[in-house]
Every structure is written in C-alpha cells, then in structure tokens.
Amino acid sequence: MKNFWNTLEKPIFILAPMEDVTDTVLRQVIAQCGKPAVFFTEFTNVEGMFSKGEKFVNQRLRHTEAERPLVAQIWGTRPENFFKAAKKLIDMGFDGIDLNMGCPASGVMQKGACSGLINNRPLAKEIIDATKAGAEGYIPVSVKTRLGFRAIDFEWIRFVLEQQPAALTVHARTVSEMSKVPAHWDKLKTVVDMRNAINSDTLIIGNGDVKSLSDARQKVAEAGADGAMIGRGIFENPYLFSETTTLSDKTPEEKMHLLLAHMQLWTDTWGESKHFPVLRKFFKVYASGFPGAQELRIQLMETQTPEETEQIVTSFLQALSSRHLSPVEAEEISMAPRRLPSPANAQAGHRSSTS
Numbered sequence: 001m002k003n004f005w006n007t008l009e010k011p012i013f014i015l016a017p018m019e020d021v022t023d024t025v026l027r028q029v030i031a032q033c034g035k036p037a038v039f040f041t042e043f044t045n046v047e048g049m050f051s052k053g054e055k056f057v058n059q060r061l062r063h064t065e066a067e068r069p070l071v072a073q074i075w076g077t078r079p080e081n082f083f084k085a086a087k088k089l090i091d092m093g094f095d096g097i098d099l100n101m102g103c104p105a106s107g108v109m110q111k112g113a114c115s116g117l118i119n120n121r122p123l124a125k126e127i128i129d130a131t132k133a134g135a136e137g138y139i140p141v142s143v144k145t146r147l148g149f150r151a152i153d154f155e156w157i158r159f160v161l162e163q164q165p166a167a168l169t170v171h172a173r174t175v176s177e178m179s180k181v182p183a184h185w186d187k188l189k190t191v192v193d194m195r196n197a198i199n200s201d202t203l204i205i206g207n208g209d210v211k212s213l214s215d216a217r218q219k220v221a222e223a224g225a226d227g228a229m230i231g232r233g234i235f236e237n238p239y240l241f242s243e244t245t246t247l248s249d250k251t252p253e254e255k256m257h258l259l260l261a262h263m264q265l266w267t268d269t270w271g272e273s274k275h276f277p278v279l280r281k282f283f284k285v286y287a288s289g290f291p292g293a294q295e296l297r298i299q300l301m302e303t304q305t306p307e308e309t310e311q312i313v314t315s316f317l318q319a320l321s322s323r324h325l326s327p328v329e330a331e332e333i334s335m336a337p338r339r340l341p342s343p344a345n346a347q348a349g350h351r352s353s354t355s
C-alpha cells in the first residue's frame with residue numbers, strides 16, 4: 001500500500017477540513033501562499049455520493065494536482081456505503097481517506113453520524129472496518145475526532161487507537177464544548193502516551209486554536225505529537241503555512257490583487273454552480289490591516305456578483321494609486337493581471353509536500 005503519511009517529515013502541518021471553506025479553490029490559494037504538508041476535503045456524505053444528488057455532493061471532491069497529498073474526508077452511517085466510497089475515492093485519485101467522528105452539528109449527530117459515533121462504538125468499528133476493507137492495499141484510512149462527547153473520555157480515544165488508523169487527529173475539545181472553550185492541548189500528551197503504551201504506529205495530530213507555525217511547533221513538542229492541524233487561523237493569515245511570508249507583509253495593492261485572483265479562480269471553477277455569498281467571507285481576509293480597510297470591507301460584504309466586487313476593488317485600487325503614483329504607474333497597477341503568484345514566485349513561502 002502507498003501510505004503517504006509515512007513519507008512526511010515531522011512535525012506534520014495540515015490544513016483542517018472546513019465545510020464551505022476548504023474547497024478546491026481555497027486549497028489552491030493556500031498551496032500558493034504557503035503549502036501545508038497535507039490537505040483534507042470538506043466532509044462528504046457517503047450516502048450522498050451514491051444518491052440522485054451525487055453530482056452536487058461530488059463538488060466537494062473536486063481537486064487538482066496542486067493539492068496533494070489530499071485526503072478525502074467522509075461521513076455517514078451505513079458501512080456498506082463507506083466500502084463503496086473507499087473504492088470510488090481510490091479511482092478518483094485521493095491519497096488517503098479520513099473518517100469524520102467529531103462534527104458536533106446537530107443535523108449529523110441526530111442521524112448517529114460523525115460525533116454521534118462516539119456513543120455508538122460498534123457502528124464506529126464497522127465503519128472503520130468497511131472503509132479499510134474498501135481501501136485495502138491502496139490508500140491509508142485515518143480518523144478525526146474529539147476528546148469525548150460530554151466529558152473527556154480517553155476510553156473513546158483508546159478504542160479508536162485499537163482500530164489502528166494510519167493517523168488520528170484529535171480536536172482537543174469535547175462535543176459538548178463545541179468551540180466555546182480553549183482547546184485542551186494539555187490532554188494531547190495523554191493521547192500520545194496511550195498510543196505509545198499500545199505500541200501503535202498511528203500518527204497523532206493535535207488540533208484546535210493553533211495560530212501560527214511557531215505556536216504549532218510549541219504545542220506539538222509539548223504533547224510529543226506528530227503534527228498539528230490548523231483551520232481558522234487561515235482567516236487571519238492565508239500565508240500561515242509559509243515559513244517566510246505573512247499577510248501583514250503585503251501592501252494593500254497586493255492584498256487586493258490576491259482577492260481578485262482568488263475570485264477569478266472561484267469563478268473559473270464554479271461558475272454559477274455555487275452560491276456567490278459563500279465566497280464573500282474571504283473578502284474580509286484580504287481587506288484588512290490598512291487605512292480604509294473597514295469601509296472597503298463593508299462595501300465588499302454587500303456585493304452580489306463577481307462583477308460588482310471587481311468594480312469596487314478596481315475603484316479602490318485607482319483611488320490608492322492616484323494618491324501615490326504617476327498616472328502611468330496607476331494605470332499599470334489597475335491593469336495588472338489577476339493571477340495567483342506562480343509556484344516558482346511563491347517558492348519562498350512554499351514547503352514541499354514532505355516537509
């Protein structure tokens with residue numbers, strides 16, 4: 001079996017799966033800004049993958065080569081669908097499969113899926129076994145979960161470790177805690193000790209509240225873990241996985257060109273097939289940290305189309321350049337191509353997939 005997890009240099013830094021955030025477009029943007037060691041898809045329902053709405057569900061699985069190694073995260077309740085999904089994901093070229101056993105959203109939990117499985121260990125085992133059987137000999141299966149349901153429950157963690165996933169990501173909160181309390185990184189050490197005590201090869205990845213690579217390094221070292229998964233931190237700094245660049249190094253012009261490039265890629269990829277407002281949350285990321293950003297953000301958060309957004313950004317850029325530059329220079333900036341920096345240009349902030 002090709003187990004990419006064993007080829008990665010530690011500590012392993014991973015972009016967390018985030019519904020309606022980490023689609024192929026965002027993953028490509030992050031890969032250009034500073035590449036994490038591993039990407040995950042948004043969670044994808046295995047029942048939906050074989051339903052009439054399959055085409056819509058499978059948008060979550062769209063990907064490009066720039067996003068490797070890429071793990072497909074799946075969820076559901078019927079082991080036979082996990083088996084079929086594993087086969088399909090191998091055919092689609094994924095590098096690994098992750099089982100979501102931690103999402104606290106009431107809609108999925110009430111179905112007994114995701115974090116609901118913490119309270120149904122026989123089904124959790126059947127799902128892991130069925131996915132492994134489907135992926136057998138081809139790609140590794142990992143699990144992402146929380147520290148427990150209502151209370152911290154190391155028996156749950158031991159139970160998952162006994163199923164020998166290739167990697168176990170622990171979001172260091174219980175399900176009941178949602179995201180309302182600071183992540184209990186101090187508990188990760190117990191998870192690592194437990195893994196060591198049973199002589200397991202499972203990689204332990206900590207998750208929750210990591211703000212930067214240096215923060216990740218410190219938390220991982222204290223826990224003795226193999227890596228960290230980072231999610232919301234990218235809203236403050238899309239360059240979070242870069243060793244050399246951060247968003248605050250960028251000029252307002254550069255931030256606006258990144259916004260336009262991101263939007264262009266989104267439009268080229270999704271056209272009319274996705275709802276435009278899901279893109280607007282990223283405008284706040286780029287329109288920040290410079291004079292006039294707040295007013296610009298307010299305008300951008302009300303836009304309904306890419307054209308309207310582009311118009312606002314172009315006027316902003318023109319106003320900015322006419323303040324600082326000669327008319328010729330201002331024209332050049334407003335006409336600059338809307339492309340993400342090439343991987344070569346982004347190299348300074350680019351980590352290889354094995355680093």
Ligand SMILES: Cc1cc2nc3c(=O)[nH]c(=O)nc-3n(C[C@H](O)[C@H](O)[C@H](O)COP(=O)(O)O)c2cc1C
Nearest residue numbers: 016017018019042043144171208209210230231232
């Ligand atoms: C908007 C949003 C969507 C999320 N979607 C998923 C998901 O699809 N699958 C999953 O396992 N976790 C999901 N999560 C949880 C994150 O992967 C991560 O565990 C959590 O945000 C804590 O990490 P952070 O503090 O670095 O963000 C989501 C979180 C957010 C904020």
